[in-house]
Amino acid sequence: MKSWPMHKALISGIGVVSAIGVGRAAFADALWQGRSNFGVMRRPGRQSAESAFLGAEIAALPELRNGRGQPYRKLSLSTHAALATADEAWTDAGLAALDPQRIGLVLGGSNLQQRAALLALDPVREQPWYTPPHYAASYCDSDIAAWCAEHLGVQGPVWTAGAASASGLLAVVEAARAVVSGELDACIAVGGLSDLSHLECQAFRSLGAMGSAQYADQPQRACRPFDTARDGFIYGEACAALVVESVDSARRRGASAYMAINGWSAVSDASRQPHPSQQGEMRAVGQALAHAGWRAAEIDYVNPHGSGSPLGDETELAALRASGLGDAWINTTKSLAGHGLTAAGAVETVALALQMRAQRLHPCANLEQPIGGARWVPAQGSPARIGKALKLSMGFGGINIAMCFQHPSQFN
Helix, strand or coil, X not given: CCXXXXXXXXXXXXXXXXXXXXXXXXXXXXXXXXXXXXXXXXXXXXXXXXXXXXXXXXXXXXXXCCCCCHHHHCCCHHHHHHHHHHHHHHHHHCHHHCCHHHEEEEEECCXXXXXXXXXXXXXXXXXXXXXXXXXXXXXXXXXXXXXXXXXXXXXXXXXXXXXXXXXXXXXXXXXXHXXXXXXXXXXXXXXXXXXXXXXXXXXXXXXXXECCCCCCCCHHHCCXXXXXXXXXXXXXXEXXXXXXXXXXXXXXXXXXXXXXXXXXXXXXXXXXXXXXXXXXXXXXXXXXXXXXXXXXXXXXXXXXXXXXXXXXXXXXXXXXXHCCCCCCEECCCHHHHCECHHHHHHHHHHHHHHHHHHCEECCCCCCCCECCCCEECCCXXXXXXXXXXXXXXXXXXXEEEEEEEECHHHCC
């Protein structure tokens, strides 16, 4: 992959809702304090009669700006979260000053509303003619993207992009492509909230991907990326949105930037299996660095995928070391917020942006016995010089994505 002229795109706005903080200020405070919110999940449809799945759930979503009327009262959890985060990012970036035909939106994720579908369809299984008519549109992931476009008045291209647990970061890649190409002045990348039902939780548990009940009595200790006692991911409700804008557009209107986008890569292992590939992850890292025109030694900080998977964490750490990134700082956003699945890459990119702006790294939780040599952020967090950073996301089906970001002070 050839390098391209740097700093053609930047992040000019962010929005986030999560179980540890609703809105970017609350989310940032939770990161600095190292707070998590894990417990037995309580949302209707998320447990069977026999289960007690652990996770982190959002206490309450914010009221929506101009979100009134009958349709808004029936919003699904995933739709409400997408609207809240996209609206916060829109306001943060000041996108009302732009031509709406030059703004796009991409929603990262697929099959986002499994719990909502279960709750809607269970009562009518014996009488299907009572299926709610709105289900004809709401079961489509594109409906969430359309809700966001209508709410914000986006008139450029609006689409969805699915890549399993890498969907959120893929949305940022897709938005960057649209902006760098000149097609758009700005594009909102939304990592959609993956609303799991008890069926998906059980399937993940049976697969060995979701953490077991070994920490049922101490749920705050259950999410342990890169720790020797990890045994799978712990789910965390979340959604995030990032405004990707061209540098020219941001400069014309005097907008500030969280960070510049310098390069990316999305590669496949040519496998539909859930197993990770060290070679695939190394290819993604190498191509992203080449796209940015950077050397591995220049990277100050890596925000990893770090799901807590026994095999996945080992593979990712080996890929980072083999790629020459052993001296970069590493922490574990999922240890605090949980694994947002489709939202994870976007939520963690928001965490990266907040850390880069603050020049401060949030702590790792439950990293009591790390699995291998790395430059781990200490338990209390740490001030750090973060000039160049790398974000990784991986998804089932051999999907590997890497993106390079730079502090805005390093470009003119």
